Amino acid sequence: MTTTHPRPVTTPRVPGARSAPVDPARWPDVAVPPRTSRARRATAAAVVRRALDRLPLRVRFADGDTVGLGGPLVEVHDPDAFHGRIGAQGLIGFGESYMAGEWDAPDLVGALTVLAANAAELVPAPLQRLRGLWAQRQPAARRNTPEGARSNISSHYDLSNDLFALFLDETLSYSSAVFLGFPSRQESIAAAQRRKIDRLLDLAEVGEGTRLLEIGTGWGELALRAAARGAHVTTLTLSREQRDRAVERAHEAGLADRVRVELRDYREETGTYDAVVSVEMIEAVGAEFWPVYFRTLDDRLAPGGRAALQAITMPHDRMTAARDTYTWIQKYVFPGGLIPSTDAIEETVRDHTGLRAARRDDFGAHYAETLRLWRERFTEHADEVDALGFDETFRRLWTFYLAYSEAGFRAGYLDVQQYLFTKESHAR
Known part of the structure; x- marks a missing residue:
C-alpha cells in the first residue's frame, strides 16, 4: 500500500492520552x-x-x-x-x-x-x-549475518544493564522460569529461574569436569551455576553490556577460573565440548541460519555429547504465514528475530545434523507467569526507568511488548520448550 505525505504530530492530540509529547527525533x-x-x-x-x-x-x-x-x-x-x-x-x-x-x-x-x-x-x-x-517485508539490513547479528543483538541487549536489573530478579535471567507447584505464586521468581537452569543442566548431564559451551550468555547465571557444579564453561555473547556484567559476576562468585565469557558469534567457535546449552537464543538466529545454528551444535559436541535448548515456539502454520513479514516486535524490540515452530526445529535437526531429538517438554503457562512478574516490576519502577533516560514512549513500547508477549502465552499462540538433543557415541 502507498501513502501520501505524513502529517507531523508533536503534541498529544487527545487530552489525557499521554502526559508528554512524542519526541520526533527518537520516534x-x-x-x-x-x-x-x-x-x-x-x-x-x-x-x-x-x-x-x-x-x-x-x-x-x-x-x-x-x-x-x-x-x-x-x-x-x-x-x-x-x-x-x-x-x-x-x-x-x-x-x-x-x-x-x-x-x-x-x-x-x-x-x-x-x-x-x-x-x-x-x-x-x-x-x-x-x-x-x-x-x-523484513529489511535486508536485519539479516542475521555475523555482522547483522551483532547489530541486532546490541540494539536490544545493550540498552542498559541497569534497565534490565529493574525488572528482572537477582539472577538476571531473561527467559521463562519454571515454577514449583504451578500455578502457585508462593515461590520467588529467582527460585523458579534457578530451577529452570538446573533442569537444563541436568538434561545436559553437566557436572564435575564437564566441558560446557553456552550459546547466549545472558548475564551469566547459567554459566555460574554450571561452574559451581565443577564444569569448565565457555559462554558466548554478542552483547558487550552482558559480557561485562557476566565477567564481573564470575569474579564476584570466585568462579572466574571456570567461566570464560567470549564476545563471539556462535559460528566462530571451534572448540569441542561434552555439552552445549542454549537458552532462548534460537529466536534471534533467523530461519535462514537455523541449519547453520544446529550444525554448529552438532560440530561442537564430542561423540556422546548432549545439547539442551530452551526455545519459544509458535504454531507452524502461523510461523509460515508470518515468516517473511516485518512485524512490530522486529521493528522495535527484537530486530531480525523469528520464533520457530517445533516442526521447524525438529525438521532442521533431522535434515542438517546427526543429532537425535531425545526429549521435549513444554511449559508455556509458566512463561505467562514470568512475563506477568516482569511487567509488574517494570511498571513499579517507571520512575527509575525515566531516571535512566528512557522516555514515556519507550515505557509504553516496553509495556506493550511485555503485555503482548504475556498475552501470546496466555492465549496458547506461543509456547516454550526444553529440548534434549544427543549425539551418537561414535562419529558418523
Whole structure:
C-alpha cells in the first residue's frame, strides 16, 4: 500500500492520552504517523470493526460508538489516527498507535489475549491471500549475518544493564522460569529461574569436569551455576553490556577460573565440548541460519555429547504465514528475530545434523507467569526507568511488548520448550 505525505504530530492530540509529547527525533514513525487517504482509512475502519464485532471485547471509540461482544475494554482516543496507522502499516501501525497514546486498555493483557487467541481470523481470508502485496517485508539490513547479528543483538541487549536489573530478579535471567507447584505464586521468581537452569543442566548431564559451551550468555547465571557444579564453561555473547556484567559476576562468585565469557558469534567457535546449552537464543538466529545454528551444535559436541535448548515456539502454520513479514516486535524490540515452530526445529535437526531429538517438554503457562512478574516490576519502577533516560514512549513500547508477549502465552499462540538433543557415541 502507498501513502501520501505524513502529517507531523508533536503534541498529544487527545487530552489525557499521554502526559508528554512524542519526541520526533527518537520516534519518527510514532510522532509522525503516515497520512493515508480518506478511502483507505474508511476501508481500514470497516475491516477493523468487522473483526471487533465478533470478538469478546468492548471497544469504545471517542465518539461514543462501541463495538464487540463484551469483555476487556479498549478505548480508542483518536479513531482517525488509529485506523490510518492500521490502514498503512497493519499490526505495526496498531503497536505504534499504542505507543503514541491513541488507544489504551485498562486490562491490556486481557485485551491482547483476546486478539492473540483470534489472530488467525483477524484479517479476512481474501486479504490474507494477498499478504505479499500489502504486508511489509523484513529489511535486508536485519539479516542475521555475523555482522547483522551483532547489530541486532546490541540494539536490544545493550540498552542498559541497569534497565534490565529493574525488572528482572537477582539472577538476571531473561527467559521463562519454571515454577514449583504451578500455578502457585508462593515461590520467588529467582527460585523458579534457578530451577529452570538446573533442569537444563541436568538434561545436559553437566557436572564435575564437564566441558560446557553456552550459546547466549545472558548475564551469566547459567554459566555460574554450571561452574559451581565443577564444569569448565565457555559462554558466548554478542552483547558487550552482558559480557561485562557476566565477567564481573564470575569474579564476584570466585568462579572466574571456570567461566570464560567470549564476545563471539556462535559460528566462530571451534572448540569441542561434552555439552552445549542454549537458552532462548534460537529466536534471534533467523530461519535462514537455523541449519547453520544446529550444525554448529552438532560440530561442537564430542561423540556422546548432549545439547539442551530452551526455545519459544509458535504454531507452524502461523510461523509460515508470518515468516517473511516485518512485524512490530522486529521493528522495535527484537530486530531480525523469528520464533520457530517445533516442526521447524525438529525438521532442521533431522535434515542438517546427526543429532537425535531425545526429549521435549513444554511449559508455556509458566512463561505467562514470568512475563506477568516482569511487567509488574517494570511498571513499579517507571520512575527509575525515566531516571535512566528512557522516555514515556519507550515505557509504553516496553509495556506493550511485555503485555503482548504475556498475552501470546496466555492465549496458547506461543509456547516454550526444553529440548534434549544427543549425539551418537561414535562419529558418523
